[in-house]
Amino acid sequence: MTEIIARANKFKTRVDEALGDDELQRALSVIRGGFVKKRLHARTACRDFENLSNKAVQIKDQTLANLDYYLEIFEQNVNKSGGHIHYASTPEDARSIIKTLCRNEAAKKIVKSKTMVGEEIGLTPFLENEGIETIETDLGEYIIQLRGEMPSHIIAPALHLTRGKIRKDFKDAHTNLDENRLLEEPKDFVSEARAIMRQNFVTADIGITGANFLVAETGSTIIVTNEGNGDLCEVMPKTHIVLSSIEKIVPGLSEAAILLRLLARSATGQPITAYTTFSTGPARSGDPDGPENFHVVLLDNGRSEMVGGEFHEMMRCIRCGACLNHCPVYQAVGGHAYGSVYPGPMGAVLSPKFQGQKEAHDLPRASSFCGRCVEVCPMQIPLTKMMRKWREKSIDNEAVHSKLLMRTWAFLAKDPVKYNLMLNLTLPLLSRLAKISSIAKLLPAANAWIKHRDLPEIHAVTFQKQWRRQQNG
DSSP: OHHHHHHHHTHHHHHHHHHTOHHHHHHHHHIIIIIHHHHHHHHHHOTTHHHHHHHHHHHHHHHHHTHHHHHHHHHHHHHHTTOEEEEESSHHHHHHHHHHHHHHTTOOEEEEOOOHHHHHTTHHHHHHHTTOEEEEOSHHHHHHHHHTOOOSSSSOTTTTOOHHHHHHHHHHHOTTSOTTOOOOSHHHHHHHHHHHHHHHHHHOSEEEEOOSEEETTTTEEEEEESSSHHHHHHHSSSEEEEEEEGGGEESSHHHHHHHHHHHHHHHTSOSSOSEEEEEOSSOOTTOSSOOSEEEEEEEOTTHHHHTTSTTGGGGGOOOOOHHHHHOHHHHHHOSGGGTSSSOHHHHHHHHHHHHOTTTTTTGGGSOOOOOHHHHHOTTOOOHHHHHHHHHHHHGGGSOHHHHHHHHHHHHHHTOHHHHHHHHHHHHHHHHHHHTOHHHHTTSTTHHHHHTTSOOOOOOSSOHHHHHHHHHTO
């Protein structure tokens, strides 16, 4: 977690690095050509999408208003099915609980499906430091594990990588790989990873998965995948541990069905993912497969404080990633620039809460406030409004010159006479300076702007003055 905080503090440096990385820019182009177009097609094809979205918002709001009740119902039904619930207030608590469960099983090897909560608490490096071999089985997560990196996207962890880089990583890690094997197509990488993973599924002591939803009425957990690795993590090892956060709870199966219809369409543009798996306790008598032990670890990590507060609506998030895919800032710099487990607009709201406002104060500023994230969010989360709240909160921590600039602006903006006088004096000068790029770079903050984009044309005459001239003929 210390590393994550340090990365967040270097946001501006990482943005410059990302914008200057041609290979990363090529990799990021898949967002605009893939996720965005597929989501639009899926959204258009689903005629009742808007109605589903409205229902989903009502479901989550009603659930969050009675969160303690549904968590109790969920716990009762998990216990009834033979499973066990563990509550973790902090990441440290969650890691400690999972460590104890591993020690109780004398576990030496763990296979793990993709879980953002696992990334949030730094689970994989923690277990490896404890001497427990932990293998990421999602292809994207496996690739970044080989590289020792964080995910750059919540649904496509290795989105930032080109095939050339992945090919080199595979050849470096898989020493028995035939030198003549080209690994050109996605199926080639999948086949190579599958050959490694199959033996791990068979020999693992524990399987760890996340959960997209928790169903109170049945005590079930739900995961959605396109690779099937999550299913194998659940049924092959002796013990299955589900790591989830408390807001993933939904009342029943009918409510879960509505949210599932929104999730895949918003995330990958699919009507439904290849695998949608429900797990309800350990294997029962007569079941052909399944774990002997079933544990659910529920993480809070500040979420209960968000319920009913100014960031309450963020708790509706179903982690589809649509806001990332459509964000022009994310499209330009990728996920690693944010230095946070949760990048993009959603991360700009969550990271200051989870990591601390001081450590992540730059992230709410990483937005053009164009509103695309709000427009495509299936849960209708007002992301720009909440980013603005974090900006307001950070004013007290600003440098003296920033505070003086804001106060000066407020002083002028409140008085039309003073404001117009200021415009009439400064606009002609700025208009001339903008035409001379070498001089424009000397203006405060201008160099950071025009380094990666054109300086917009500045008109010497205000719109109001032009309007009055036109009205006067």
